[in-house]
Amino acid sequence: MTPALLTPGSVLLPDLAAVYWQGRRARLDPAALGAVERAARRIAEVAAGGAPVYGVNTGFGKLASIRIEAANLQTLQRNLILSHCCGVGEPLPEAVVRLILTLKLVSLGRGASGVRIEVVRLLEEMLARDVVPIIPEKGSVGASGDLAPLAHMTAVLIGEGEAVFAGRRMAGRAALEAAGLQPVVLAAKEGLALINGTQVSTALALAGLFRAERALRAAVVAGALSTDAAMGSTAPFAEGIHALRGHRGQIDVAQALRALLDGSAIRDSHREGDERVQDPYCLRCHPQVTGACLDLLRQAATTLEIEANAATDNPLVLEDGSVVSGGNFHAEPVAFAADQIALAVAEIGSISQRRTALLVDPALNFGLMGFLTPEPGLNSGLMIAEVTTAALMSENKQLAHPASVDSTPTSANQEDHVSMACHGARRLLAMTQNLYWIVGVEAMMGAQGIELRAPLRTSPRLERALAAIRARIAPLREDRYMAPDMAAAGALVAEGALEATGADLLPGLS
Template sequence: MSIVLIPGQVSLSTLERIYRSNDAVTLDPATRPGIAASAARIAEIAAGDVAVYGVNTGFGKLASVRIAPGDVATLQRNLILSHCCGVGTPLDAPIVRLIMAIKLMSLGRGASGVRPQIIALLEAMLALGVLPVIPGQGSVGASGDLAPLAHMAAAMIGEGYVTVNGVQQPAATALAAVGLEPVTLAAKEGLALINGTQVSTALALVGLFRAHRAAQSALITGALSTDAAMGSSAPFHAEIHTLRGHAGQIDAAATLRGLLAGSQIRESHLEGDERVQDPYCIRCQPQVDGACLDVLRQAGHTLTIEANAVTDNPLVLSDGQVLSGGNFHAEPVALAADQIALAVCEIGAIAQRRIALLVDPALSFGLPAFLAKNPGLNSGLMIAEVTSAALMSENKQMSHPASVDSTPTSANQEDHVSMACHGARRLLLMTDNLFSIVGIEAMTAAQGVEFRAPLQTGQELLKALAAIRAHIPALDEDRYMAVDLAAATQLIAQGTLIDAVSQNLLPELAQ
């Protein structure tokens, strides 16, 4: 199936579909006249005598250097090659696809001055799976994601490397093999391709999608932990949360109520339970996870706007003026990425406290120490909890805002930068850690609920429990645990746990 992009109107759900699928991506044909008109305007300027930044001048601190009309194509090629300075591990193929699609969305607004050939080549490379090799490091998040986007543009001119079906090869070879020709860049086209926030935005979006999956999963594991600890569902009463009014909190409480409905475990201690209140990690789940959900939704709103934005420079305006501005500065993305990082950290922090509660016999209301069937001889989930604490601590360290950092670059021409790209890229590792923390909670909560037999949890959580047990057997005696933790991580990362329960119970990302 093909995804047709209407620039300025692409939804968050469509962006997630681009990331999670291999569907072809094309621009709405209605964009063609605007694209052609802006390209014609740039060609007119390139042939004239008036100096316009990036069209017939040098770049950055070299903007005062005038370029002769006969050297414009060479200027653009040199720009791309000189900016291919990325380092580090290349970005995964789904992220590269999203970067390319968001670049199409930006160019499709008709303000960048690129010819239709540029659009056609990007569309064809996406359709045929010819994906540029883009190193993950090298952008400071202002003047665009210059280095990583240069690696994308290099593949389009037959330089650098691409992957096809996961195999890396020279770009020129791969393009020829699928019947595509490298493009010769015209005036401003190289600059249009490398100016922009598409790498930062794509990385932040991927972090957002992963964080939301973890947040949904954490509500399921949190509900299981509540039953395992014989916690009260009274704090999830709807009116408590409507009295406060935060949408995320209201939604999280509704999810917990729906998941815990019909639990025999809960019914068994409605009478005679001497505890007045549960610890915050049980009682305040809606307040914490709900606040994180609100933050993720706000970040999603910001990133959807940014993905649909024109962020290169200069821009061809509707009246034909070509003006230099600063839309390439990725401050909105940097702040959104920092918001996501804080939410990821907090979802993991409260989940880790539930794990710690369940393995502690002083707190777990009758469960054996470390959820071992023969404590002492067996250590049970003792060190799984320690691992979750280690991962939680790593995320705390990484949650320091990237957006408050800045360093002057390009001979002080670019003297304040956003650091959005690495602020967004760190979300990949943070969400990996969170998947493992929530996966460990799935293991501990499942073990705890099973200790309550013959009492059973509710129907929804029984489905979740079955999904856990399909991948991770009950811990009857100590065994090699790394395999179980890896399986638990994948249970969360791949969405298997959230697929096990009724989808109408889970809070959506976009409202």
């Protein structure tokens, strides 16, 4: 795959999605290197001068009043990295770490951080040769930068820490050497530039966003399957209803549902003589709920695209050459975006779970057998599959509590308000995995219900979805060991197989 050429300040979500989903490598647009060099020269001038400048020739945080002699500036930066490698927990997924490296590359490429070209080049080559630092998942409060996790990333650049190369976990220096690379010796401010920043929080939030979008697209397909399986009405999806409200996401989801159900013989069979006046909300209000979730994801996407292009370390070299301390490392925008994504993920799963509950309930599923088994009683059918989705839905509700409203003072009260963006974003990985299972089980049940309507057939679009499901999960005719089916249902969503059957029907996040 040809490496993506990234222009700092203009990187788009699809570029970052390709890094996450396909592992696409990234390089900086050479046009950005002039600004990088100018900022590095300015930091070198400051370091050689007599005036104290935070992080260049002073200590850090509460120790900022302590002046550091020029002879100790390299040691200062090295000590900063080693002392901040305090992360704990499991390593972040490799796909997330590649995204972190890419975002740090883009941020440094803005030409405001003061690092030398050698640092930028090493980041590029680590991406190109797939040297993936081991970054423990926990330790950042989302302010002053994602200090601990970014320190673990930076440790590999200086030949410390650990990394994965060619499928093996090894010491950072060994990983660089195996890839034909050499560590750098950090100059003035470079360690601080590498660990100040929101790149870990932003990468985790972006991963959650991309995964949530995939699950939402699959949920639209699964919801259409459920609607047809339950002989639901398509009248609530009429274009005029949604135009009168005006929300873009609602309009988009309704349009996709109309297209997915178009041509269904099941739907045509009950247009006349159906005594139901209205379907339950989980069918009738699908566009309103899932569309609102789509709008929420789009809002978060706007924030995260801006943040992905931002210079977020401290101090920053401004265009006039001044070196100014600020607070761009505070990840409050990312924390809010992560909370928005979490709310959307919880609600997509909540309404999907209610559709599964409807499908297994003979009082609500319009003539289907209880628990979608041809012989209920002797067989329990999909009874406990629905219970599992209820457990997952409830867990996501608990995880959706906003992280951004939490704060605690750190660093001897110097850093006295923090965003909690990093773990607020990290929880999205677990939440979206839960959502994959919820939506996958709904699709499995929708397929079962539609097939129980035979000889009536569903729409051509949904026949494609049925084929994708049946390629992995056989029809349930009698009780069997269900765990592989549950795993396969989640994989249908996680790998994009279900989304693909209607991918052209729903506009993206931009």
